[in-house]
Amino acid sequence: MLSRISNLTFKKQLKHLAxxxxxxxYASTATETNKADxxxxxxxxxxxxxxxxxxxxxxxxxxxxxxxxxxxxxPPAYPWSHKPIWATFDHASIRRGYQVYKEVCSTxxxxxxxxxxxxxxxxxxxxxxxxxxxxxxYTDGPDxxxxxxxxxxxxxxxxxxxYPNEEAARxxxxxxxxxxxxxxxxxxxGGCDYVFSLLTGYVDPPxxxxxxxxxxxxxxxxxxxxxxxxxLYDGLVEYEDGTPATTSQMAKDVVTFLNxxxxxxxxxxxxxxxxxxxxxxxxxxxSIYLKRYKWTVLKSRKIV
Amino acid sequence: xxNNSGSNALARxxxxxxxxxxxxxxxGVFAAAFAFEIAFDVTSDRIFDRVNRGRQWKDIKDKYASx
Numbered sequence: 001m002l003s004r005i006s007n008l009t010f011k012k013q014l015k016h017l018a019x020x021x022x023x024x025x026y027a028s029t030a031t032e033t034n035k036a037d038x039x040x041x042x043x044x045x046x047x048x049x050x051x052x053x054x055x056x057x058x059x060x061x062x063x064x065x066x067x068x069x070x071x072x073x074x075p076p077a078y079p080w081s082h083k084p085i086w087a088t089f090d091h092a093s094i095r096r097g098y099q100v101y102k103e104v105c106s107t108x109x110x111x112x113x114x115x116x117x118x119x120x121x122x123x124x125x126x127x128x129x130x131x132x133x134x135x136x137x138y139t140d141g142p143d144x145x146x147x148x149x150x151x152x153x154x155x156x157x158x159x160x161x162x163y164p165n166e167e168a169a170r171x172x173x174x175x176x177x178x179x180x181x182x183x184x185x186x187x188x189x190g191g192c193d194y195v196f197s198l199l200t201g202y203v204d205p206p207x208x209x210x211x212x213x214x215x216x217x218x219x220x221x222x223x224x225x226x227x228x229x230x231x232l233y234d235g236l237v238e239y240e241d242g243t244p245a246t247t248s249q250m251a252k253d254v255v256t257f258l259n260x261x262x263x264x265x266x267x268x269x270x271x272x273x274x275x276x277x278x279x280x281x282x283x284x285x286x287s288i289y290l291k292r293y294k295w296t297v298l299k300s301r302k303i304v
Numbered sequence: 305x306x307n308n309s310g311s312n313a314l315a316r317x318x319x320x321x322x323x324x325x326x327x328x329x330x331x332g333v334f335a336a337a338f339a340f341e342i343a344f345d346v347t348s349d350r351i352f353d354r355v356n357r358g359r360q361w362k363d364i365k366d367k368y369a370s371x
Binding site: 081086087088089090091092095121122123124125128241267271274275278279 | 344345348349352355356359360361363364365367368369
């Protein structure tokens with residue numbers, strides 16, 4: 001492929017050169033045109049040499065970097081049930097995923113951009129969401145006397161953070177900051193596949209790889225050494241709908257949940273997109289028909 | 305104009321009923337757009353829901369509504 005491109009480029013340059021020399025031979029005013037043409041030839045030659053050199057370097061000298069150590073192992077593409085363009089999220093999975101987040105992830109990771117009201121009509125009923133919010137105490141105020149006070153949460157409150165600030169989070173996790181998960185699926189290359197692979201991909205470090213005290217080896221994490229230990233083990237949570245809580249099931253559910261958190265508009269977007277594609281396809285066919293109809297006169301006339 | 309009345313009865317009725325007066329024609333355009341949008345939305349929503357049967361909140365909410 002690349003050699004073909006370089007070949008083409010080279011041929012083009014040759015043609016260009018030939019054209020220029022052709023013009024010089026037949027130019028009537030000799031001196032000035034000659035000078036200009038010589039410069040053009042020089043510039044073209046330099047450009048051609050640069051391009052050829054660049055392609056040569058890329059093809060022959062440049063080594064291929066797989067670079068697992070720096071970039072991490074690329075995750076395989078998993079058959080997510082919400083992957084097809086017509087498929088919504090599996091909302092039962094979102095609900096289970098929230099349970100996993102709440103019981104496991106939320107001890108270290110925040111989910112700042114999600115409010116309790118966002119759960120209503122997605123994974124929980126209104127009453128459930130209210131009850132969930134009321135379990136958390138929020139600081140509000142100031143009241144009539146200027147004091148701040150504690151009150152139970154409301155639907156409009158955002159999910160509580162595990163740590164009050166970044167410094168506290170780092171101090172509690174040996175200097176590593178557990179990132180906010182609100183947009184995590186959008187924020188990482190590989191999205192769902194990456195997070196799923198990371199959660200299920202913990203292995204012993206291979207021979208020759210030294211992992212510092214307090215870090216853990218995960219081939220999918222860029223650099224290989226991750227501060228988070230493996231957290232998901234079979235049977236860690238007990239799902240209310242009776243789904244067996246295997247490691248991969250929990251990882252799949254929490255990833256679906258986080259994907260919803262990152263793209264809450266997902267279902268509606270797909271529905272609107274399909275409607276738009278349908279309408280626009282019909283309009284496109286109509287426009288072709290209309291064009292052909294209007295052009296029949298021009299296309300079928302005879303010029304005598 | 306009215307030479308082939310048998311085959312073009314529908315077209316003539318359409319012309320008389322809708323196209324002859326611009327006011328009625330314009331109202332017809334708006335009414336048709338209104339009706340078409342409703343019909344299109346209802347149909348495509350139904351197809352979308354059937355393709356995603358069992359996956360959306362409205363399909364599973366009965367399990368939790370009573371709790």
